[in-house]
Amino acid sequence: MKEEKQHIVIKGCGILSPLGYDAASVAAAYAAGKPAFTTQTHQGQATPVAALPPAAEQQLEQLIESNSVYKQLDRSVLMAVYAAQQAAAQAGWLHKNASDDDDLAVNIGSSRGATGLFEQHYEAFQQEQLSSSASPTTTLGNLSSWVAHAVNAGGGQISHSITCSTALMAVANGVAWLKAGMAKRFLAGGTEAPLTDFTIAQMKAVGIYSKLAEHPYPCQPYAQEKQNTFTLGEGAAVFALEQNITAPGDVIIEAVGFGFEKLTSKTGISSEGLNFQKSMRQALTQLPAQDQQVDLIITHTPGTRAGDRAELAAIQAVFGDTSPAITTNKWLIGHTLGASGALSIQYALHILEQQQFTSIPYPHLLPHQDSSQINRIMINAAGFGGNAASIVLQKR
Incomplete structure (x- = not known):
């Protein structure tokens, strides 16, 4: 009897975004198709941002109140903890038997890390009032170590940044670890809290x-009008991954691809999108030779003319x-930098469940947006430095 093939299955998903704080609230927001942007004053200018809504903010406050130590952590870390606990609970992993959790590994990524705390501590440094917690709470390793504490994970703990491809790279890393037998369960995702004065100023300085x-x-x-409309958002999404024989309805990570191109500009992308071409082609080669059809692409598309x-x-x-x-969710939630790929994966899970996606309402350059049956979705991400990643999900 032929042994059934095992696949990397998404067993749980945690989400905290400008659209909501769980799958149900986010699904309702996608169905409504209402952008999550608000306006704040930055350096005397009205500036659009996509912040967490009040209901999601309340969930984050409840998390902080659950552990007195959480009050000293950066917002990016707290969002990662919230999303990871949600994903682990959905997968049935949250239990008190610590001896069984050494097989659970964690990889959480972020483009900017503890941006808010770093800015606060630097301001205190200028006033010669620097706290002893400045270094421990602003290290990139904060992300995965605190998540590991929150879900009782005793396996590998990895924090990393590869700019805006970070979350897809974390998920790809989880796939590799599971296939290599270095972990039996893996929490992977991205988090970003970039709505700070200095981070917004940096994006404005780029001119986008x-x-x-x-x-x-x-x-x-993809707007027809030729202007940059990059807008920052915040959020986190984390996925609980296992390598198993699939059941009907399971969503698997079918392929991962990477692409790089030589730097020719500050943002590192050519007009031909060579990094995207490489990552998509590499992902497609991992699909069955007789079935390489992709039904939908969720693009990176941050709202910049060149990108x-x-x-x-x-x-x-x-x-x-x-x-x-082709579709994207950034017209609803903006660009969440290192978390953006994770929020796109969550959007893909929503689409696979609902079998529909929210149409872009303004004039755009997309050739078409219709798809009658959606079983396989490709998600793209790219970041400063000329890197790109593509992940393919399939619903069994």
């Missing part, structure tokens, strides 16, 4: 930040006239 503070859609990926057009050019180069349907 949206000036559409009063527009209902301040972030407009959006480069990714569309890459999709055309890879798929030609048989391009899948």
